[in-house]
Amino acid sequence: MKIRDHNELFCGREYQEQFERKKEFENPFPAEKIAEVSEWTRTEEYKEKNFARKHIKINPAKACQPLGAIFCASSFADTLPFVQGAQGCVAYFRSHLSRHFKEPMAAVSTSMTEDAAVFGGLNNMLDGLENAYSLYNPKMLAVCTTCMAEVIGDDLNAYIRQAKGKGLIPQDLPVPFAHTPSFSGSHLAGYDGMMKAILQAVTAGRKGDPNGKINLIPGFDTYTGDYRELARMLGLMGVAHTILADASGTYDSPNTGQYKLYPGGTTLEDAADSVNAMATIALQKYSTAKTLDFVRKEWVQRTAAITPVGIRNTDRFLEEISAITGRPVPAELEAERGRAVDAMTDSHPYVHGKRFALVGDPDLLLGLMSFIMEMGGLPVHVVCTNGDKNFRAEAEELLASSPFGAKAAVHTNRDMWHLRSLMFTDPVDLLIGNSYAKFLWQDTGTPIVRIGFPLFDRHHLHRYPVIGYQGALNILTWIVNTVLDELDRKTMHTASFDAIR
Amino acid sequence: MKNPIEETRKIIDEVMEAYPEKTKKDRAKHVKPNDPTGACGTCQVKSNVKSRPGVMTVRGCAFAGAKGVVWGPVKDQVSISHGPIGCGQYSWWSRRNYYNGQTGIDTFGTMHITTDFQEKDIVYGGDKSLTEALREVKEMFPLARGIGILSECPVGLIGDDIEAVSRKAAAELGIPVVPVRCEGFRGVSQSLGHHIANDTIRDHILGKGGKLEKTTPYDVNIIGDYNIGGDAWASRKILEEMGLRVVAQWTGDSSVNELAIANSAKLNLIHCYRSMNYICRHMEETYGMPWVEFNFFGPTKIEESIRGIASHFDARIMEKAEAVIAKYKPRMDEVIAEYRPKLEGRKVMLYVGGLRPRHTIGAYEDLGMEVIASGYEFGHNDDYKRTYPVMKEGAVIMDDATLYELEEFTRRLRPDMVGSGIKEKYSYHKMGVPFRQMHSWDYSGPYHGFDGFPVFARDMDMTVNSPVWDLIRRKKPGT
Numbered sequence: 001m002k003i004r005d006h007n008e009l010f011c012g013r014e015y016q017e018q019f020e021r022k023k024e025f026e027n028p029f030p031a032e033k034i035a036e037v038s039e040w041t042r043t044e045e046y047k048e049k050n051f052a053r054k055h056i057k058i059n060p061a062k063a064c065q066p067l068g069a070i071f072c073a074s075s076f077a078d079t080l081p082f083v084q085g086a087q088g089c090v091a092y093f094r095s096h097l098s099r100h101f102k103e104p105m106a107a108v109s110t111s112m113t114e115d116a117a118v119f120g121g122l123n124n125m126l127d128g129l130e131n132a133y134s135l136y137n138p139k140m141l142a143v144c145t146t147c148m149a150e151v152i153g154d155d156l157n158a159y160i161r162q163a164k165g166k167g168l169i170p171q172d173l174p175v176p177f178a179h180t181p182s183f184s185g186s187h188l189a190g191y192d193g194m195m196k197a198i199l200q201a202v203t204a205g206r207k208g209d210p211n212g213k214i215n216l217i218p219g220f221d222t223y224t225g226d227y228r229e230l231a232r233m234l235g236l237m238g239v240a241h242t243i244l245a246d247a248s249g250t251y252d253s254p255n256t257g258q259y260k261l262y263p264g265g266t267t268l269e270d271a272a273d274s275v276n277a278m279a280t281i282a283l284q285k286y287s288t289a290k291t292l293d294f295v296r297k298e299w300v301q302r303t304a305a306i307t308p309v310g311i312r313n314t315d316r317f318l319e320e321i322s323a324i325t326g327r328p329v330p331a332e333l334e335a336e337r338g339r340a341v342d343a344m345t346d347s348h349p350y351v352h353g354k355r356f357a358l359v360g361d362p363d364l365l366l367g368l369m370s371f372i373m374e375m376g377g378l379p380v381h382v383v384c385t386n387g388d389k390n391f392r393a394e395a396e397e398l399l400a401s402s403p404f405g406a407k408a409a410v411h412t413n414r415d416m417w418h419l420r421s422l423m424f425t426d427p428v429d430l431l432i433g434n435s436y437a438k439f440l441w442q443d444t445g446t447p448i449v450r451i452g453f454p455l456f457d458r459h460h461l462h463r464y465p466v467i468g469y470q471g472a473l474n475i476l477t478w479i480v481n482t483v484l485d486e487l488d489r490k491t492m493h494t495a496s497f498d499a500i501r
Numbered sequence: 502m503k504n505p506i507e508e509t510r511k512i513i514d515e516v517m518e519a520y521p522e523k524t525k526k527d528r529a530k531h532v533k534p535n536d537p538t539g540a541c542g543t544c545q546v547k548s549n550v551k552s553r554p555g556v557m558t559v560r561g562c563a564f565a566g567a568k569g570v571v572w573g574p575v576k577d578q579v580s581i582s583h584g585p586i587g588c589g590q591y592s593w594w595s596r597r598n599y600y601n602g603q604t605g606i607d608t609f610g611t612m613h614i615t616t617d618f619q620e621k622d623i624v625y626g627g628d629k630s631l632t633e634a635l636r637e638v639k640e641m642f643p644l645a646r647g648i649g650i651l652s653e654c655p656v657g658l659i660g661d662d663i664e665a666v667s668r669k670a671a672a673e674l675g676i677p678v679v680p681v682r683c684e685g686f687r688g689v690s691q692s693l694g695h696h697i698a699n700d701t702i703r704d705h706i707l708g709k710g711g712k713l714e715k716t717t718p719y720d721v722n723i724i725g726d727y728n729i730g731g732d733a734w735a736s737r738k739i740l741e742e743m744g745l746r747v748v749a750q751w752t753g754d755s756s757v758n759e760l761a762i763a764n765s766a767k768l769n770l771i772h773c774y775r776s777m778n779y780i781c782r783h784m785e786e787t788y789g790m791p792w793v794e795f796n797f798f799g800p801t802k803i804e805e806s807i808r809g810i811a812s813h814f815d816a817r818i819m820e821k822a823e824a825v826i827a828k829y830k831p832r833m834d835e836v837i838a839e840y841r842p843k844l845e846g847r848k849v850m851l852y853v854g855g856l857r858p859r860h861t862i863g864a865y866e867d868l869g870m871e872v873i874a875s876g877y878e879f880g881h882n883d884d885y886k887r888t889y890p891v892m893k894e895g896a897v898i899m900d901d902a903t904l905y906e907l908e909e910f911t912r913r914l915r916p917d918m919v920g921s922g923i924k925e926k927y928s929y930h931k932m933g934v935p936f937r938q939m940h941s942w943d944y945s946g947p948y949h950g951f952d953g954f955p956v957f958a959r960d961m962d963m964t965v966n967s968p969v970w971d972l973i974r975r976k977k978p979g980t
Contacts, residue, residue, distance in 0.1 A: 001835065001836070001839050001955075003955045003956055003958075003959045004952075004955075004956075005730075005945055005946065005947075005956045005959075006599070006730045006731045006945070006946050006947060006956075009731065009735075009947070009952055010599075010731055010734060014738065015734060015738070018734065018737060018738060018741065019601050019734075021741075022601075022737075022747075022750075022754075024714075025713070025747075025748055025749060025756070025758065025759050025762065026577075026756040026758055026759065027646075027711070027712045027756060027758035028577075028602075028607065028756070029607055029644050033644070034603055034606055034607050034644065037606050037607075037643060037644055038603060038606045041605065041606065049640055049641070050641065053637040053640075053641065054633065054637075055616065055630045055631075055633040055634035055637055056581070056614060056615070056616060056617075056634040056637045056638055056641075057586075057614070057615050057616075057617040058612065058613075058614050058641065059612055059613050059614075060586065060590070060613065060615065060617065062586055062590070063586065063587055063590050063591070064585055064586050064587030064590070066587070067587065067591075082555070085654075086562055086654055086685040086686045087552060087558055087560055087561070087562060087685075088560075088561040088562020088563070088564055088565050088588075088685040088691075089562070089587065089588075089685065091558075091559065091560060091561040091562070091565070091924065092561070092565075092587065092588065092591035092592065093591070094924045095591065095595070095922075095923050095924055096590075096591045098923050098924055098926065098927055099595075099923060102927060103927050104924075104925075104926075104927040104928035104930075104931060105924070105927075106557065106904065107557075108554075108555045108556065108557045109554070109555075109557075109558070110554040110555060111551060111552040111553070111554045111558060112554075112686060113551055113686050113687070113688070113689060114686055114687060114688075116686070117657075117658060117686055124554045125554070127523070127524070127553065127554045127555060128554030128555030129555060130521050130524075130555070131520070131521060131524050131553055131554060131555035131556050132555035132556070132557075133555075134519065134520065134521050135519055135520065135555075135556060135557075135903070135905050136557070136905070146654065146685075147584070147585050147618075147653070147654050147655050148654040148655070148658065148685070148686050151623060151654070151655050151658040151659060152658060181585075181620075181623075182584075182585035182586060182587045182618075183584075183585040183618040183619055183620055183622065183623050183655065184619065184620050186586065253931070255930065255931055255933070255973050256931075256973070256974065256975065256976040257931075257932065257933040257973045257974070257975030257976060258931065258932065258975070258976055259908060259928045259929075259931040259932045260931070263931075417605075417641070420605075436593065436594075436613070439604070439611060439612075442604075443604075443605065
């Protein structure tokens with residue numbers, strides 16, 4: 001039986017006529033006026049006005065601190081993210097993460113309302129801790145805040161102490177807390193703050209003999225495939241390690257017909273022992289700055305931040321691990337490198353000289369820019385809404401290090417509406433961004449490769465790694481096949497419609 | 502013989518056992534066995550009160566109700582998420598309120614526009630920056646028919662005067678600038694946000710400066726249809742075929758003009774009673790315009806509603822109404838013949854919002870399915886009163902259910918499918934329970950009208966009868 005849903009239904013004549021009739025009541029602008037304004041928004045003149053705006057963001061690519069905080073917290077085993085503040089925020093965080101991972105995500109709110117705005121959120125926190133502990137039996141409650149709790153200045157430390165003093169939750173239950181105001185930083189700062197708070201709490205008093213491991217902090221990495229790839233690479237090297245924290249257990253759990261509130265994650269015991277590791281390596285710099293600072297100063301560990309996206313970045317990462325542990329990079333990884341590079345030699349004609357626009361989080365952007373230049377691609381427009389001046393300096397230095405970076409400009413604190421102007425006035429061949437970047441594809445016709453967060457409109461991309469040599473191969477595959485798909489679309493009515501490319 | 506109410510009460514009591522004393526006492530008032538007759542004195546569900554902290558409520562906030570539900574779909578207005586970055590980001594084009602127009606030029610539905618509050622805005626106030634932001638919006642989007650300022654939590658807490666900013670800006674920019682005080686901490690759920698949004702449409706747009714050349718005796722408005730997956734279009738089609746003239750759609754695919762001229766119509770037809778009864782009451786009091794509730798889910802309810810709506814008009818419309826029903830009857834029969842045998846007797850549990858916990862029951866019944874439990878995220882007493890009679894004796898009725906309760910009731914009631922939201926969806930997938938998102942239609946739709954029912958039937962069939970559920974190797978509990 002033929003069923004027509006919205007994808008076809010509204011293209012039909014009856015509906016098209018309905019839409020025409022409806023205009024009588026809409027009072028629309030004349031079609032010529034709309035066309036005129038539409039044209040104008042593609043001009044240099046519009047771009048100048050667009051770049052002059054300072055008080056409004058249009059399609060920005062960043063989220064707020066508590067989202068990063070609860071993502072971090074949920075990557076630890078048996079840990080319930082607990083958000084002090086208004087409840088709508090938590091509904092939003094859970095929805096957002098579930099839409100990306102296509103997985104359940106548990107987090108609770110203290111449901112603060114107007115009376116809490118006047119009297120403070122103490123009672124909400126006490127009731128909340130008691131309820132959450134009795135209902136959901138976590139081994140750790142990781143507390144962060146919404147902007148409401150931050151604006152009214154709730155004293156998390158005192159509240160938690162009271163809850164323990166009153167026996168609402170056990171004295172020895174770890175309840176780390178991080179202040180995560182949404183009006184400063186982005187989800188990256190929230191991840192960092194929560195990670196530092198958790199590590200501080202679970203390692204207190206645990207300094208002992210060196211455990212011979214290294215710690216790895218992936219940062220706000222929403223590719224579950226990366227966590228497994230990381231463990232696999234270190235496994236091949238024979239390096240004992242702890243991932244702080246492993247989101248893949250939580251956000252890519254097997255279907256066993258049972259719903260588990262805490263399906264995986266780094267165990268609290270492993271996390272507690274991380275203070276005794278020989279070094280801590282972060283895979284992102286801009287979501288782990290405070291945590292690494294803490295690790296360096298308080299744990300007196302060697303630290304480094306290297307994002308293993310692309311060939312040379314992966315080389316550097318493995319060399320660093322090798323230098324710390326004294327273990328050589330094994331032949332198997334070397335062979336993988338060879339295979340990834342071999343694939344790049346095969347595909348380079350379709351990437352060389354291609355102009356790229358990129359939008360996303362700072363560390364991933366740095367990795368992607370590096371990899372694109374390794375293939376002879378040209379980063380042109382780089383937009384990082386949540387990038388700071390350090391990121392800008394680092395990005396510019398990277399671009400200056402290669403002739404393929406000469407055409408690029410880095411735009412921090414800008415958004416995808418700025419990028420739209422850039423793509424109209426100075427067109428590119430390919431766009432890399434999250435699902436919301438698809439509107440740039442819609443407007444400019446530039447083919448999009450979906451890499452980043454969130455990925456809502458394509459399935460399972462996040463289950464593949466983007467780090468390591470395997471990740472390089474995946475990114476290469478997505479990029480080159482997007483180029484080839486576009487080539488097919490463009491040549492389908494010409495002689496150039498090749499069967500072999 | 503077993504008493505269904507008492508049987509269900511036993512189950513509810515068991516589920517409540519896990520709560521600490523204070524919370525147990527509270528939650529027990531929100532979950533009841535259904536009594537369709539109203540004779541049972543202890544079966545009334547308590548609703549529209551604060552959620553308990555820490556229990557994992559599914560509810561959202563006033564901002565979600567005002568920006569996400571009511572104002573967001575108004576296509577030619579720029580809705581600014583005023584405050585920090587998150588709220589606008591997470592509500593970005595997530596409700597699928599379809600519209601026609603050129604986005605970024607004369608319509609703005611799929612955009613996320615925000616003042617992105619920083620520390621300095623909290624310390625010094627955001628009004629000055631907002632004034633500049635409004636000018637920038639007008640400059641970037643000269644064809645915007647209005648600007649809405651949808652407040653996030655900090656705006657109300659730091660005492661900004663967005664009303665004063667709006668007044669000045671409206672005069673300067675020459676378009677309506679609507680301050681909406683929908684800070685997330687106000688009220689107890691999305692519901693207050695709907696009410697606040699209704700009030701701001703009333704105060705700033707309705708009856709003010711709209712353009713409508715002529716009126717007819719057959720002018721109606723569709724109220725409370727957000728055109729999710731094209732729902733309102735499917736409903737409008739029926740009304741137009743009945744000979745009615747739909748003047749305004751609130752607010753799916755609506756324009757500011759439609760909000761302004763709605764008071765010129767003769768009758769308000771309200772689908773989502775919860776989110777828009779306020780404006781209907783206002784138009785009734787102020788313009789003497791009657792309103793009628795209707796239900797366009799599933800042929801039984803659609804036919805009933807078509808006749809109900811037609812009864813407000815003359816014989817010509819009533820005749821046409823019958824002709825419309827007759828026209829679609831064969832198609833509806835065909836759909837039922839195809840899908841009912843595959844779905845007969847299957848049990849459904851619903852936990853949604855707005856109108857769906859009761860309005861979709863008829864459509865399930867048209868397919869031979871039974872709704873054994875239903876609940877509202879943000880319902881009020883009047884919603885529950887409309888729900889008791891349409892559910893069977895002993896069905897579970899839940900208000901503001903928690904993740905824990907949903908899981909427990911699923912275990913005990915063993916529904917064949919569950920309809921709820923994105924936050925619930927994947928825990929059901931893990932349980933191996935067929936699931937359909939009944940907020941967004943799981944990116945399908947429309948579900949309204951004669952054109953929507955076949956889609957609804959197809960979707961419920963693919964949910965319940967997908968072979969993937971049989972691939973799950975079920976581990977025994979506790980392993």
